[in-house]
Amino acid sequence: MKPPPFAYFRPGTLDEAIAILGRTENAKVLAGGQSLMAMLNLRYVFPDALVDINDLFELSGIEIAPERIRIGAMTRQRRIELDAELYEAMPIFRDALKLVGHRQTRNRGTIGGSLCHLDPASELPTLALLLDAGIETAGPAGVRRIPVGEFITGYMMPGIGPDEIVTAIEFAPWSVAHGHAFHEFARRHGDFAVASAAVMVERDRQGVVTRCAIAIGGIGSVPQRHGAGETALTGSDGGPDAIAAALESCAGLDILGDFHGGPDYRLSVARTMLRRSLTAALARASERTQQA
Known part of the structure; x- marks a missing residue:
């Protein structure tokens, strides 16, 4: 057409x-x-x-500082995926971006475009939510910074005005010893996820989880932070009981059905993805903590 x-x-x-x-x-x-x-x-x-806005080259680029990482809204997804300095600081970006569409779409797709499109199964909005990112916009009233929780207002509804443009995403980096993982299930490679789970954790040298963030995508009208799961892990040893509690509490998330599967099916897939992400992130955090 x-x-x-x-x-x-x-x-x-x-x-x-x-x-x-x-x-x-x-x-x-x-x-x-x-x-x-x-x-x-x-x-x-x-x-x-x-x-x-493809001539607005000033909206492209990646800036990495100890207290803040800033990615311009027009930065192509493929550039983010391949950036060595960003990978060193926040390797979850590469894990997530490998799941975004295909290489051809990542060559053109931008992080700002994905955030504004705000598909609930899309990887980058889920990642922004995981990182408690701030979304910078510019409009007639000037520049403002919107917490990602306020930016995500509903199904494919970013919280910006019709005369505003997203200019950047900003977030604080985690410690170098953090563990991460991003797993999703899609019916075909490149399709949007039926369910996804993004996890970041930090552990002390005794193995206790001192910090945890979990975001679930694909199962509802918007990506969701899994606060109950974070609570179950934080302060625990990250063992089977804590993981089981995080998986069980997924039932409290908003879950919708569609032609890909009903709510029960999506919940089952989300729990499987979360189990994989938690297992991988906890193992990475243990390894990196001992190396630090």
């Missing part, structure tokens, strides 16, 4: 892009286009205008 007709703008500066959005009703921002172009061709969306 062909997309519906629309006006096309390609601004050269961020201020110009914001101005166009401010004076144009029913406009969509075009970043990587890997989701938007398919939705246009299938006529799932009917924008009156596209604002192409």
Whole structure:
């Protein structure tokens, strides 16, 4: 199919892009286009205008500091996947990005575009939630930083205004001794996940879990933090009882069914992915803690 007709703008500066959005009703921002172009061709969306921000090169790049990591919204997913310095600091990004679509889509897809598309099964919004990230936006009123929990307002509904543009994602790095894992199940490689589980943990030298973050994607209308699971692990030895408690408490998450499977099936898959992620993350944390 062909997309519906629309006006096309390609601004050269961020201020110009914001101005166009401010004076144009029913406009969509075009970043990587890997989701938007398919939705246009299938006529799932009917924008009156596209604002192409691919010339806004200032929105690309990765900055790593001891207290903060910043990734520009127009940074291509493939660049994030291959960045050696980011991998050293936060290796979970590479694990997650290998599951995003295919290499061809990651060559064009951007982190900002994925966050704004906000598919509940998408890996990058789940990862942003796991990291308690801040989403930076720019609009007529200036720059603001939105906690990811406020940015995720509902199914494919980012919490930004129609005249705002996401410019970056920021988050604090974890200790070098943390453990991580990101597992998901999809019916075919490159498909969106039926369920996914992202985990990061830190342990002391006695093996006690001192910090834990868990995010579950794919099973509800939005990615979800699994607070009950985090509580079950934190302060424990990370043994079978703690893992079993985290898995059991998944029943308290919001779970929806669709043509891929009902709620019970998705819950079962989510528990399996979480068990794999917890097992791998805890083992990595033990190994890295002893090496530190």
